[in-house]
Amino acid sequence: MTTPSDDVTDGVTGGNGYVTGDPGASSAHAASDVPDDAAEAPAGAAGAADAAGAAAGGNAQGERPEARLERAVLAAEQALIEFEIAVETFRVEVENFSRLHHQKLGPMYSRLDELDALIAEARAARTGDPEDVRRAREARALVMPMPGVEELFDDWIDSDGLSAEAAAMLTDRPVQPPKRVRPSDEARKLYRELARKAHPDLAREETERKRREEFITRVNAAYGRGDEALLRELSEEWAAGPAPAAPERSASEELYARLEWLAQRKELLTVVARELEESAIGAMLRMAPDDPDRLLDEIAEQLLAQVAEREAELAALVQ
Helix, strand or coil: CCCHHHHHCCCCCCCCCCCCCCCCCCHHHHHHCCCHHHHCCCCCHHHHHHHHHHHHCCCCCCCCCCHHHHHHHHHHHHHHHHHHHHHHHHHHHHHHHHHHHHHHHHHHHHHHHHHHHHHHHHHHHHHCCHHHHHHHHHHHHHCCCCCCHHHHCCCCEECCEECHHHHHHCCCCCCCCCCCCCCCHHHHHHHHHHHHHHCHHHCCCHHHHHHHHHHHHHHHHHHHCCCHHHHHHHHHHHHHCCCCCCCCCCHHHHHHHHHHHHHHHHHHHHHHHHHHHHCHHHHHHHHCCCCHHHHHHHHHHHHHHHHHHHHHHHHHHHC
């Protein structure tokens, strides 16, 4: 078992060194891996292309100015894929180990909490000391309470016993349909106005039709719930009009933007990897990367010994 930083720190650096797997690397750092002269490329298409071409230096004659940038993007994409695989693999390992930890050791931890509470209560009963009484209350508060019947059967039991829905499900009777939502007059007014303004049939282009269909789907859902506030927000959204189309960028600008996105994505993954590695379960996994099951067995033996000690202490107090 390897952690993302173990597996990727040295391995995700692309052939041109544009993205690294260093967990502390930032978006700005990753972006700075682009050659200095290329990183300072002007925003304009011609300027960016000229700077990229200058950065290429030894490129073959006739090679497009964007060629080196394209190779950098490809290397960064491959590095990011490897990093994502490493992070996801470690996340699954942490999740599985956490489940095993809870299943195997959870009852022992609960038993220890219960014994601590019983010991504190027995000591308080023997001494009557207010401080011992306070400690007993605190110890008892740490014990996980068993859920009540109502909590276990949420919404299945009411004051008269089984709820109508639960009783119907346990018999041959049909389940009663949910209560109808009755939209307010204002909600109906907003819905009619939006339907008239945004109906897909009013579109003259396929792109606009799709936009209207997606919008009307949201309108219908809000009206179906009788959500007047959301309908009002949708009305304001439609009045504002579609978001302006982004200006077309040059090939070099697109590549620089892609590199920046890859750097930002890697930084987000780095945060996830760090949180996993610094979590309690992640730290335990790093203690025994080759045999985590053995670590669970060792912890279980320690907990069993602590349980035996607590039981002996409690027996001595209640004699």
